[in-house]
Amino acid sequence: MCGIIGYIGERKAQPILLNALRRLEYRGYDSCGIAVSSSSIEVYKDAVRVGELVKALPQFDGTIGIGHTRWATHGEPSQVNAHPHYDCTGNIAVVHNGIINNFQRLRQQLINEGHTFVSETDTEVIPHLIEKYYQGSLEDAVEAALGDIEGSYAITVLMAGEPKLVAARKDSPLIIGIGDRENFIASDVPAILEYTNRVIYLEDGDIVVVTPHSLKVRTGGTEVEREEHKISWSIEEAQKGGYEHFMLKEIHEQPKVIRDTLAGYVSEAESVFDLAVMRDDGVESMLILACGTSYHAALVGKYIIEELLRIPVRAELASEFNYYAQTLAKTGAIVITQSGETADTLKAIKRLKEVGCLTLAIINVVGSTASRIADQTIYTRAGPEISVAATKSFMAQLVVLYWLVMSHSKVDARRLASMLLGLRQMPSKVQQVLDNEDKISEVARYLSRYEDVFFIGRGINFPLALEGALKLKEISYIHAEGYAAGELKHGPFALLSGDTPVIAIVTQDNTYEAMLTNIKEIKARGSPVIALAGEGDEAIRELADSVITVPRVNAIFSPMVNIVALQLLAYYTAKERDCSIDTPRNLAKSVTVE
Numbered sequence: 001m002c003g004i005i006g007y008i009g010e011r012k013a014q015p016i017l018l019n020a021l022r023r024l025e026y027r028g029y030d031s032c033g034i035a036v037s038s039s040s041i042e043v044y045k046d047a048v049r050v051g052e053l054v055k056a057l058p059q060f061d062g063t064i065g066i067g068h069t070r071w072a073t074h075g076e077p078s079q080v081n082a083h084p085h086y087d088c089t090g091n092i093a094v095v096h097n098g099i100i101n102n103f104q105r106l107r108q109q110l111i112n113e114g115h116t117f118v119s120e121t122d123t124e125v126i127p128h129l130i131e132k133y134y135q136g137s138l139e140d141a142v143e144a145a146l147g148d149i150e151g152s153y154a155i156t157v158l159m160a161g162e163p164k165l166v167a168a169r170k171d172s173p174l175i176i177g178i179g180d181r182e183n184f185i186a187s188d189v190p191a192i193l194e195y196t197n198r199v200i201y202l203e204d205g206d207i208v209v210v211t212p213h214s215l216k217v218r219t220g221g222t223e224v225e226r227e228e229h230k231i232s233w234s235i236e237e238a239q240k241g242g243y244e245h246f247m248l249k250e251i252h253e254q255p256k257v258i259r260d261t262l263a264g265y266v267s268e269a270e271s272v273f274d275l276a277v278m279r280d281d282g283v284e285s286m287l288i289l290a291c292g293t294s295y296h297a298a299l300v301g302k303y304i305i306e307e308l309l310r311i312p313v314r315a316e317l318a319s320e321f322n323y324y325a326q327t328l329a330k331t332g333a334i335v336i337t338q339s340g341e342t343a344d345t346l347k348a349i350k351r352l353k354e355v356g357c358l359t360l361a362i363i364n365v366v367g368s369t370a371s372r373i374a375d376q377t378i379y380t381r382a383g384p385e386i387s388v389a390a391t392k393s394f395m396a397q398l399v400v401l402y403w404l405v406m407s408h409s410k411v412d413a414r415r416l417a418s419m420l421l422g423l424r425q426m427p428s429k430v431q432q433v434l435d436n437e438d439k440i441s442e443v444a445r446y447l448s449r450y451e452d453v454f455f456i457g458r459g460i461n462f463p464l465a466l467e468g469a470l471k472l473k474e475i476s477y478i479h480a481e482g483y484a485a486g487e488l489k490h491g492p493f494a495l496l497s498g499d500t501p502v503i504a505i506v507t508q509d510n511t512y513e514a515m516l517t518n519i520k521e522i523k524a525r526g527s528p529v530i531a532l533a534g535e536g537d538e539a540i541r542e543l544a545d546s547v548i549t550v551p552r553v554n555a556i557f558s559p560m561v562n563i564v565a566l567q568l569l570a571y572y573t574a575k576e577r578d579c580s581i582d583t584p585r586n587l588a589k590s591v592t593v594e
């Protein structure tokens, strides 16, 4: 997820572009750049935040320009990979938000036709394709270029000597801001709200030609009218997409995150998985290392790999791993980290490398330190996660772990096909949980008056009990503990009373009966029970004080629906207690010290 901006009017473009980019940094902030057109196109870009770019930037006088702030997907954050990208002549500059799945094939074709590429990005094929098809009409050349592209895009194109901007979108957001003798193109409302609140939302397939005095939208070669909207939000509200907190916005982004992460791995670009640690030549066991929420994803990964591949897996805390002796012969190692900067995890990677253990890193932040030191890296496609509490990154980690296993040779074709079908249904299943938000916020109102809460689960949902407890702890400051349900009677039962509600994750799999028994034992000790259970589960309604229903899915995927309910429960409990949800006390988004 990147942020793009375009300006055309009578004012100097540069200050407007930079201001807008600052407002779009929540969409990505690893590099940025602008291009301004006067007699020729002037470009300045670098792997810095907008604030740094402003300090180093020469003055450009033009009144037409484009800008970009990046969240890297293809090619590390660097000056050459930053946007705008341009063609061989330097006369066509493009900013892009999205992913081009067939870029490698297009790139090779263009190289064979004599084009020279300078970056590692997927985006750079766009200006070269426009150059290839340009016959006097910029919008026609853009349309032809987009005809070759597979994937998602929101683009804005600037050409030297052309008194217009051309923009287009497919599966990435793009809006037009209507001004007085000026117009704006942007990924999102916050970028332009300071200048205008008159906005047009472009639709998939739209191409728009923008001049200071006109907008012409066409789709499928036909000119169309798009409705103008008046925006009443503040800029801060707009950055959160109308949600009150980044955490709630990021929770609601999960259906898209699943689709994006899946699309990244079930597409031409990356379908050939050759992950040394997953190749079964000599790997007899796996080790998964991580911290915090990522560690809970590791525990789910352990379950999935052992269940589907029958390879023994150790999931360990990176902070502990660094301090005891290890036998790592014939072990494939995976590390999981959203930020890629967690000190304990980085230290573990270095330790693994010292003993010659091949390491695969599952990371959300492209170009982060972990991606530089691990042997192989797979990126989750969660986009920037602003809220300290990890939510959508956990979901994306689960999708990658399911895919890793599914791409392993041991999984037979029929099982692979049914699992792929199951995964493809998950965005709509997750959406069903999101649609049940009101019910969950009701339960949260009840939960918010307690100071001690237990979470229990079994099998693949034991890690979910840990994660549910962590989310509640982090943002509501309630003392919450996650337990394997069978463990309570070995001690924690002593703490149970009417003041310690228990949240039980009850999935209809081989642990179901045992969970019902545990709930009866807990009820017998006077604790209220809130059950997270599948649709139509009447037995649980008899037992639990309150039930949060989630859609029925293949049990192996149940963590993906259960986690969303647990995230919403934590969010609304913290809201009820008036906590500072996005920046909880004493915590940091990336823990860069041991």
Ligand code: AGP
Pocket (backbone or CB within 6 Å): 291, 292, 293, 294, 336, 337, 338, 339, 340, 341, 342, 345, 388, 389, 390, 391, 474, 588, 589, 590, 591
């Ligand atoms: C989770 O909500 C927390 N932010 C924290 O536990 C986090 O998961 C942990 O610090 C690991 O971070 P990483 O995934 O960036 O390595």
